[in-house]
Amino acid sequence: MFIYITKRLLWVIPTILTVLLILFSLSYLLPGDPADIILGPRATPEMAEELNRRLGLDKPWYQSYLIYLKNIIKGDLGTSIFRDRSVLTVILDVLPYTVILTLAGMGLAVFNGISIGLLAANYNNSYFEKFLTMVSFITASTPTYIAGVLLIVVFSVNFNLIPSIGIGEGGFLSSLHHLIGPALALSIGWTGYIARLTRSSMLETLDQEFIQTEKSFGIPRYYILYKYALKKAIKPIIAVIGLGIGRLLGGAVFVEVIFNRPGLGRLIVNSVNERDLPMVRGGVLAAALLFVIANLIADISYAYFDPRIKQK
């Protein structure tokens, strides 16, 4: 296990270095001269030169790549062009909102998904089970942005129950109130997936011999279902949570834009639109790091719950 984790960790380093190289090369790949876009038509050559120096575009590319790497190791991601603040502080400001949103979404998806899946397994082969399967298919094929839009249409516009924008003005209850819609929208797609996984895992476990033995001992049905079977059937669900967190991070982009919440996703979308190069680089780097960590957790938890994987 230890060797597997070390190997997996070492494999991450070249990946991250290449990600950095791609982000670095954005300044050459993005259409148009950065100085022209940022400074506008009335810029003097001196201003353009100063900006190019700040962006590190005045040296040959390998030199500026090394400078870029050195700065990142020092924690310096550059200065945002439009906000005139350090990229790192801007990211650290919005990151907690994205992390809270993602975790809340995952929590809701796990709770609702397991509940639906257990019901479906309990009433297997009935019309109720078919209905629940259809519900999980429909939720699994609802993109986050549509879930968000429909939640706003129904609960904000029609019933005025949840706020449709912002994060609330301080205070725990207000923040929680503003989190309901976004977290629910984010969780919907993954809820269906977890429900289907729970159902199949439960059915597989209920088929096994130890359950039959317990049945023959006369242990009550609900006791078998929730104490013995669930304990065993929950393993594959825990194993996919890491994977789910990575997916939800991507979905958070849309949720943040639709509900107008601060967060990493909206920051990246805005900076891409503004062509704020240092901000795009920093934001995408943060997103990629989070994603790589989530995938790492997913792989390791898979290997932990299914030891056959380690040998690959």
Added chain:
Amino acid sequence: MFKSQKFFRFKKKSIRVIKIMGNDYKAYLGGIIIMLILVSAIFAPLIAPADPYKTNVTKRLEGPSFENLLGTDSLGRDILSRLIYAARPAVLVSFGGIIISVIIGIILGLLAAYVGGILESIILFIFDVIRAFPPIILILVLLSIIGPSLLSVIVILGVTIMPRYGRVVRAETLSEKEEDFVEAARSLGADNSRIIFKHILPNIFASVLVLSGMDMASMIMWEAGLSFLGLGLQPPLSSWGVMLQESYQYIQTAPLMIVWPSLAIMLTMLGFSTFAESLRVALNPKLNQEV
């Protein structure tokens, strides 16, 4: 093996798959939805009641009526007609994207499994770098480099999804290569290309088909999402994502308008994913449980 015999075996397998799917309500649901989308994409001009690009400012943001069954949008265009025409970019993006993914994925996966060595490491490394970004963010950045258009959306979606196919094809080729029937064919003097086309590709066909059904749903989702953010397909083209974006500004005053494209996207995704699921169960009877 004689040609007729081989054809007979293929036919027998197809009949079995069709039989299993014939007993599955999910196959019918998915099939009907996919047919519906394809028909509206191909015959859009015949089905649509009005011209999707004809604006009429005197009738903007109207609710459903006999003249405009689903109402009109902010420029007075008929929403139903726009919805029907928007099936075209959806079909182009999902089929085009998946063809690119599958072709590049199969080529790279086979290369990795067959050549091995340094080339295999490089190919796997490319897959890992693509997978290091959250897909939506990679697509966003690539689109801002190339610029949004129907073609660039298709190509970028195809490339972003491609590692899934590459990895599946490599893994399955590696295990198929060890199978006895491949060994037998090789000892009879079959060369690599014959083994790949006659023995390995037909065997990985099933998993690629199922995966691509699911990915076509995600491609439609991403295309619409990007257009919704204003970074994908651009107005005035009718696409469900563009319609979402246009009606999002009127969500407080005309909330019904945004519901129609949302339903269209959900229905399409539901169709592709239920059909793929049913196909998965039918192609692999050992795996009768759904995941």
